[in-house]
Amino acid sequence: MSNLVNVPKNGSLANTNSNTNFPTLSTWLDDFFNRDFPSVFNSNFNTGITLPKVNIKETAEAYIVEMAVPGLKKSDFRIDLDNEVLAISTEIKDESEGKDENYTRREFGYSSFKRTFNLPESVNDEKINASYQEGILSILLPKKEEAKQKPARSIKIS
Incomplete structure (x- = not known):
C-alpha cells in the first residue's frame, strides 16, 4: 500500500500518513496475503x-x-x-x-x-x-x- 506524500514549497518530502507506527487492517491483510508461504503450507495442496x-x-x-x-x-x-x-x-x-x-x-x-x-x-x-x-x-x-x-x-x- 502506498503512502501519500506532500511536497512543500521548500522541496523537502513530508510523510502525511499519521499512522506510520500503527498499520491499518487493510495494510496488514495486504502484507499477509502478498507473502510467499513456506513450502510446508502449500506442498500438500498442489498435486x-x-x-x-x-x-x-x-x-x-x-x-x-x-x-x-x-x-x-x-x-x-x-x-x-x-x-x-x-x-x-x-x-x-x-x-x-x-x-x-x-x-x-x-x-x-x-x-x-x-x-x-x-x-x-x-x-x-x-x-x-x-x-x-x-x-x-x-x-x-x-x-x-x-x-x-x-x-x-x-x-x-x-
Missing part, C-alpha cells in the same frame, strides 16, 4: 497438475489443437462438444496405502483441469478426431468443405 499449455494451428483443411499433458493415460481424458464449445478435462484420484507395525497411513490426492474452446462455425463437428501420443493430446478439427481454402488461380480477362 502437480496445472492448466496445460495449448497450441492451436490452422491449415487449409483443419484446425489442430495440441495440448501438452505428459504422464497421463488416454483413458484419463474426457472430450465433450456442446453447442460449438469443445471441453477437454481430466480428473485424477491418487490413493496409496502404507502399513507399518501399529498403524496404517493412507495418503491420497486429487487433481483436475478443464479447458474450453469456442469452435468457429467452419468446423465440421461430425468429423472431429482425437489422439494421445507421447504426452501430447492432439485434436483434429476438420473444416467444412465450403470453408476450406481453395488454391490460388488466375482469372482470364475476356
Whole structure:
C-alpha cells in the first residue's frame, strides 16, 4: 500500500500518513496475503497438475489443437462438444496405502483441469478426431468443405 506524500514549497518530502507506527487492517491483510508461504503450507495442496499449455494451428483443411499433458493415460481424458464449445478435462484420484507395525497411513490426492474452446462455425463437428501420443493430446478439427481454402488461380480477362 502506498503512502501519500506532500511536497512543500521548500522541496523537502513530508510523510502525511499519521499512522506510520500503527498499520491499518487493510495494510496488514495486504502484507499477509502478498507473502510467499513456506513450502510446508502449500506442498500438500498442489498435486502437480496445472492448466496445460495449448497450441492451436490452422491449415487449409483443419484446425489442430495440441495440448501438452505428459504422464497421463488416454483413458484419463474426457472430450465433450456442446453447442460449438469443445471441453477437454481430466480428473485424477491418487490413493496409496502404507502399513507399518501399529498403524496404517493412507495418503491420497486429487487433481483436475478443464479447458474450453469456442469452435468457429467452419468446423465440421461430425468429423472431429482425437489422439494421445507421447504426452501430447492432439485434436483434429476438420473444416467444412465450403470453408476450406481453395488454391490460388488466375482469372482470364475476356
